Amino acid sequence: VQGIPHSLEKLIEAFSRFPGIGKKTAQRLAFFVLKSDKEIAADLANVLIEVKENIRSCEICHHIAEISPCPICVDECRDQSILCVVETPEDIFLFEKTGFRGVYHVLGGVISPLDGVGPDDLNMEDLLERLQNVREVIVATNASIEGDATALYLAKLLSSMNLRVSRLARGLPVGGHLEYVDEATLLRSIDERVEIQ
Numbered sequence: 362v363q364g365i366p367h368s369l370e371k372l373i374e375a376f377s378r379f380p381g382i383g384k385k386t387a388q389r390l391a392f393f394v395l396k397s398d399k400e401i402a403a404d405l406a407n408v409l410i411e412v413k414e415n416i417r418s419c420e421i422c423h424h425i426a427e428i429s430p431c432p433i434c435v436d437e438c439r440d441q442s443i444l445c446v447v448e449t450p451e452d453i454f455l456f457e458k459t460g461f462r463g464v465y466h467v468l469g470g471v472i473s474p475l476d477g478v479g480p481d482d483l484n485m486e487d488l489l490e491r492l493q494n495v496r497e498v499i500v501a502t503n504a505s506i507e508g509d510a511t512a513l514y515l516a517k518l519l520s521s522m523n524l525r526v527s528r529l530a531r532g533l534p535v536g537g538h539l540e541y542v543d544e545a546t547l548l549r550s551i552d553e554r555v556e557i558q
C-alpha cells in the first residue's frame with residue numbers, strides 16, 4: 362500500500378495470515394499495536410513465542426497440552442474404555458463442554474484423497490495400539506464426505522477387534538463442522554450415537 366511504512370506493512374501482512382482476518386481488520390489490528398504502549402506489543406510478542414514453546418502434542422492422544430501425557434490421558438476418574446476419535450484438538454474442547462468423561466484420540470485430519478491425505482498421514486497406527494482395554498470407539502469426525510469416509514475406514518480397520526464402533530448421531534448439520542454445533546445438540550448426538558459395527 363502506498364505511503365505505509367515498511368515495518369507497519371509487514372505487521373499488517375502478518376495479521377492477515379490469520380484465519381478470518383481480512384486486509385481491513387489486519388490494518389486495524391496493526392494500527393492498534395502501533396498506537397499502544399510498547400508493553401502491549403512486547404506482551405503480544407512474548408505470548409506468541411510462549412505458546413509455541415510450551416504447548417506440545419500428547420504422546421498418547423495427540424491433544425495439545427503443556428505436559429505429555431496430557432491431563433485427560435492420566436485422569437483416573439475418566440472412563441478409559443470409551444475412546445472418542447476426533448479430527449482436531451479443538452474438537453476435544455467442544456466435547457469437554459458437554460461433560461463427556463471418556464478419553465480421546467486426535468487423528469490430525471481426515472482421509473481426503475483430493476488433498477493427498479491418506480490413512481498413513483493420520484494418527485491411526487497408535488490408535489490401534491491403545492485399544493487393549495477399550496470397549497467402545499466413538500468416531501466423532503465431522504459430518505462431511507471425508508468425515509464419513511474416515512469413519513467407515515476406521516470401522517473396517519477395527520472390525521476384527523472385539524469392540525463397539527459408533528458414530529455421532531445425525532442432527533448435526535450435514536457438511537457442517539462440529540464447531541458450529543451447540544453443546545445441547547452435540548450432547549444429544551453423543552447420547553444417540555449409532556453403532557456402525
Ligand SMILES: [Zn+2]
Pocket residue numbers: 419420421422423424430431432433434
Ligand atoms: Zn492425551
